[in-house]
Amino acid sequence: MEHKPIYILGTNLSHDGSSCLLKDGEIVAAIEKERITRVKHDGGNDFSTVKYCLEKEGITIEDISLIVQNANFEKDEIEIDRYKGDRFFKKDIKVPIVTISHHLAHAYSALGSSNFESCNVVVIDGCGSPFAQCDDVECETLPTKEHILHTPENFWCEKMSIYKYDSNNGLKPQIKEFSEFSHTRREENFSMPTTIHSIGGVYQLVSNYCFGNMDDVGKLMGLAPYGRVNQFNEKIFELKEGRVFNDFSWQRFLDKPFSSYDNFKNDFQHYADIAYCVQDETEKALVYTFKYLEKKFPNENWAYAGGVGLNAVANAKILSKTDIKNLYIQPAAGDNGIALGCAFYGWRKILKQPFKKHDGSSNFGKKYIKQDIYEDVRLQIVQVQNYIEKTAELLSQGKIIAWFDNGSEFGPRALGYRSILADPTKKGVKDFINKEIKKREDFRPFAPAIIKEEVSKYFKNDMESPYMILVNPMREEYQELLSNVVHKDGTSRVQTVESHTNPNFYSLLKSFGEKNSMPILLNTSFNKKGMPIVETLKEAVAFFKEVPIDYLVLDGAIFSKIGMKMNDLNFNDKVTQKIVDFILQIGLPVFKETIKEETFLPGVLVRNGGLAIDEERLLYPGDLLHEAGHLATLTPQKRVEVYNDVSKNAGDELVTLAWSYAAAKYLNLELNILFHDNGYKGDSSWLVEHYRNGGEMGLPLLEWMGLSYGYKRAEKEKVQSFPAMQKWLRDVI
Template identity: 30%
Template sequence: MRILGLSAFYHDSAAALVEDGRIVAAAQEERFTRKKHDSGFPHHAIAFCLEAAGTDLDGIDQVVFYDKPFLKFERLLETYLAFAPNGFRSFRMAIPLWLREKLFQKQLLRDELRKFSADFDWENRLLFTEHHQSHAASAFFPSPFEEAAVLTMDGVGEWTTTSTGFGRGNTLTIRKELHFPHSLGLLYSAFTYYTGFKVNSGEYKVMGLAPYGEPRYAGLILEHLIDLKPDGSFWLDQSYFDYCTGLRMTNERFDRLFGAPPRSPEELLTQRHMDLAASIQAVTEEVVLRLTRALGAETGSDNLCLAGGVALNCVANGKVLRDGAFRNIWIQPAAGDAGGAIGAALAAYHMYHARPRAIGDRIDGMSGSYLGPAFSDDDSERRLREAGARFTRLDDHAMVERAAADLSQGKALGWFQGAMEFGPRALGNRSIIADARSSDMQSVLNLKVKYRESFRPFAPAVLRSDVAEWFDLDSDSPYMLLVADVVARRQRRMTAEEQALFGIEKVNVPRSDIPAVTHVDYSARVQTVHEETNPRFHALLTQFKAVTGCPVLVNTSFNVRGEPIVATPEDAFRCFMGTELDALAVGNLYLVKEEQDMSLRRDYKGAFELD
């Protein structure tokens, strides 16, 4: 049985194909269109999934959409009625779009799917799941657990903003829900907006900024904005927010509470902004910890599965693991709306069709999240020649040796290998990699390669067998979704003078043996690398360890600020030539910057809209 799952029309459109319960392909539309967070119908992602499965739409048994648009429309109407006459301007702007596209989304989906098959039987083959059911299914069904508690948290689906449930075998039951407008995701997004970052993409910047500050405003948030109960349920005071009816997240009362208007994008960050980030991060962690403690006590399970946009808060995830309410945690790598495509397909397979679930002896059912397009060396060679690239073709062993040697000499390397990752993280196939031991690599990569804010941290990729030697973590973290401290014996304590530095000035102070991946609070967002899911990246780390004694590399996504992660060899070459990367490995094809035609260089800084 083949089932195609779709996510579209809000942000991060995607498609995923499940065959007999196994995820065989998944991709986000943004990677093909080069428009970050593309929300359009995922034509390219669908075409890829069908090609990967060797079929066309006529060979698909079911197409499943990740939420129910009528319920969303109901929320829109009820919200505006509840707040009337406030918000009439945004209501007037939203209704035509809903009437034209979203209210009749079933018809829109039918018309788009008929472009793949004129005779598509949408009456019998098109299904809709609820939004948080899709999130929960994406969390539990690919997990390695026979049974587990499930927690989903995001901005909002149809009505639900938070749900708890329990999965066993091929069954999954949602037990409790919190409803709009009371939303942890929207609370975090309100502070994302207030601190000057873009909602639905800048939340991870707030998380990265938080360690530079102190949670001085946490008490104010808990006193005025959120009524938090012992079990993690909560109520938000809407008099401080404008997201229900307005065109912004917060209002003037919010400004008065925190003493200033919102920061404008690109305005200089101050200690106050860092303290605000630290405060909302601390409150978010407290909410999540109360939710997980209550869920652990209620279910008695050792296992927890997480999804929804808030599950991408890897700092909170790390604290949940260390808190001990659950022994094991598994987080869907595409925890946001893109992952809803996988969840919708799996929910239909296991719940609607009642098909059995096989766990097996794999790490999980996501295949390392390497579910996107791949390119053979012959195909890549043709594409790169047409792009004007100059390269050397090496065998497997020579390529890994050459890359490890260059990395050990301080070079920054574009690493384009195998199948593209599904989800927001590059996990060693569409990555920029570098030596984690370098004291200046963080600033070099931020300012000369990624063209992004200097405060943003980088993640370490480490051999799974060596993770406990370098980090306070001894469990799998293949998707870069758990934060742990660098072990004490590898830390370097800052002097009193260094401690006294203003926030971001601390970023260039070495704090460990691997300063390029050690945040100012000695934490790191760890990716464990497994030979079973990524033998090429595992071989590179193994060779780098042999050369340097260190099994850790910087791993960041292969793109510049505002650009989707590169998808094709041509994308990789353009990014390589538009940045100060030193070398590029595309499969076994090795490119050195000095050998390229410099007339192909381009100004990459302004090529994409800032995120």
């Protein structure tokens, strides 16, 4: 009997909304809402993310066995068919729906992908669910349940939770700490955005103070190393009895809130000093918390989630200043990871199934078909065969690459599926990418991606960091050479890459290392300030055309912008040069190289949608126009598939003759350059006379392709007739 898969859908209705689909316990689809709607941190309604996951797997809602959901401050009042808009589900849906609380979802998100048989799970974030909505308070609570229940006006919400897990007994809460919401206390200048004693809330508050918003609190971590020790020497947290409390008094010094970027730059040191203090105090608070928990609940294995877990600097301090042996930090530690936890909760807790071993990949997005690009945009295809080796070569030449490979990664970091890449040794590349491509602040650092087996050569700690969620001090002897990927404090937010999790990106790093002696690339997300990471091919192409990125690698093919030269394309013969410049101008790639194989026409090889030219073997420059005509009159997808001999039938040859004649007229070339005596089966003189006397052989096909018009059609359209061209490249599928 054929096995029917068990599908579980997890969905997050909080900010940073997301959905995740499990098939027999393994993630087969997951997407953040912002990737679809193109609105940073978009959340609430989950119609688009649920639809995305189902479409990726090719199933309907009737195929789902269970739905598990979470919203930060709502539970029983969540409607099946509506939540901040229509949902994908209908009221009469037959699939059971379970709603769970916030920290529980965070905990399962880390647990389900950690591969630990037993561990402790810690959740620390800005704010979790209200006490009344929590499913997991059958443990010690801080403050006591009695105190919380007697002061409901304080609106107590989750602040920190620790759980213990083993495969026999499941996940059990050990301590849950709650904090009053910010309405209970208002400071003169800035009020806490969440609960008043939240570590994440303090970080959000200061981010808002320094940058005028909380859209990218991670910037504060990047600003901190520019601050000075003891310049803003305030005690932010009080640490006592294993707990962290906001001291409040420090907030009175927040007297210059962000008003404009110019003011920020003018007062840069002030904001950097505050950022340094807050980062330092956050690290101390987290190390204190983990030391206390480790002593109270000893375990070799720890899993960690919640938005605070995205602080890569603090994470490294936790590892270096505690005795924790194995720390797994869920890569989408913020609320975008909630959907994963909901799905894993359904699999493990409700269906009582054992966790499946996770392969470490975060590549859960859809794959897109390149035909979409051929239909909608005109790009210059540079290379298809050996594209990884060629990309490494381009990077070694100092080119900046947009890398779009397979489905998107899930989470806030670009991990080699939607990345902008560069040679980290190229002088000034960090400032150039920040200013001209990312359009963001110049103090923000970039991460190095490196093959895992080489990490200890360049960095002091030989540790895995596959998700860019830990910093690692760079060895001093490499800091000057790799200054583009080392921060002011001498650390880097490293991504270690393995072949089994991302084979193409790993191969690119290896190939680059063979050419450049260092298997390291600058890796940053494929987007700019305020923009979610690109999801689709069309978004990738649109952004590529907008900014000064040199090449775009799309799932096995290299593209450049129309008219861009691949390398030195200077030819000694003036006619050859004129023809090559024209071919580039219309959007076909040209390669100057030595051709060793036999070609249909001497010195010219049709490949990768363009022409490779061996100047020493090229006998007749006009042959370039003829072969370009063959390519130009093919459909875009066929154009990249042909190799060497492109003429398949008489029709192909006729339309090519008409196209190349029109090109020769456009370039004011003598027709005997195109129709030379040693070609065209002895008919070259006849062809010259035919077209010189107004002949239109091949025109009907050009007209059918929309490339040129005969006299009657041109008169009707009020345009010039053949040999004038309306466009040079066929773009109809």
